[in-house]
Amino acid sequence: MNSTAQALRLEAWRQRLGSGFAEVQAVFEDHVMQAQQCLPAGDIEAWLDFCAGLGRLGRGPEPLLAGLDILPALIQQQGPALLPTVADTVAVLQKSPNGRAPYLQSLPGVARRLPDIQALQVYGQLIQRLVHATSVSIHGRHATEPSPSLIDFLQQAPRLVRQVPLAGLGRWMEVGIRLHGRHPQRQRAYFSLQSEDSRAVLQRERHGVLLMDVQARLTLGLRALWALEAQLVPMPIALQEGEAEGPQAAAPLQPYMAQDGDLLGLRLPEVLEDAAGVPALLSYRLMLAHMAMHRRASSPLVADNWSPLQRLAVECFEDARIDALVVRHAPGLQTTMRRLHPSPSLEGWTPKHKAP
Helix, strand or coil, X not given: CCHHHHHHHHHHHHHHHCCCCHHHHHHHHHHHHHHHCCCXXXXXXXXXXXXXXXXXXXXXXXXXXXXXXXXXXXXXXXXXXHXXXXXXXXXXXXXXXXXXXXXXXXXXXXXXXXXXXHHHHHHHHHHHHHHHHHCECCCCCCCCECCCXXXXXHHHHHHHHHHCCHHHHHHHHHHHHHHHCCCHHHHHHHHCCCCHHXXXXXXXXXXXXXXXXXXXXXXXXXXXXXCCCCEEEEECCCEEECCXXXXXXXXXXXXXXXXXXXXXXXXXXXXXXXXXXXXXXXXXXXXXXXXXXHHHHCCCCXXXXXXXXXXXXXXXXXXXXXXXXXXXXXXXXXXXXXXXXXXXXXXCCXXXXXXX
């Protein structure tokens, strides 16, 4: 692209942003030039539209400057679908007295540990929960004072997501809200990890093996044993709203393969514990072996006209076939796989019709 066309495009993008802040205009061209190195034109326009909304929040140039600086790298990693997720949390903060909280500034450190939109959605839900539970309401209706602990939590968030899974982080948050929700000083001490009870509760949630802690070893094993290059993406344990206790942990999702363009992503639970005498790391390796063999030996099936029972039967037999192929390819996994496989029992089962 020649200089004239580049200048015209730059001016069009400047008009698209529509910001009159001198601080923004001083750095706009540098940010756009950097964004052009990692984003296509369509993603740049989506990014500028989002940043234009940040400039209209009435919070000065700071949110807009943060969006220009932080978001391009995150969009490159997650895609433009990240923007609605971020917008939801920004909207909640804007409607409360917490509009100046450094949520955007916390995202790079958190996203390095949670490289998945679903996980960042759960992170946003935790922030929204803390805002609703701890923002001060003098007259008992609308919040009039910001949360005493939100900024402390956001500053600690990159450290927290490195230590515990999101479900554990949610439980740790609920304890802090329940114990110190009406005491601002103790609340700040808890969410900044300064109090003993905060560190004790956090330590209690540090159980199992986090996927991100063993990701490098699993990736090397996948490459060496199965000749497969794939990104390992942690699936956060879902959080459900309880009646009085706030977000509670639900059952983890099953591992699965996701094909996004040319990138094969393998989704695994963000944390595993030892089970049936099998270490969590070995359970991760078995999950990867199963998915890698599916990738190698399974073919897509069109199941539009199948009943749920037919799908279940086909999936059951196909998984059994894949496990047999895994054991044939790596016989050393057989003992471990037998430990983890369910052992159905015929006790208590009676046929509806007795044989004559």
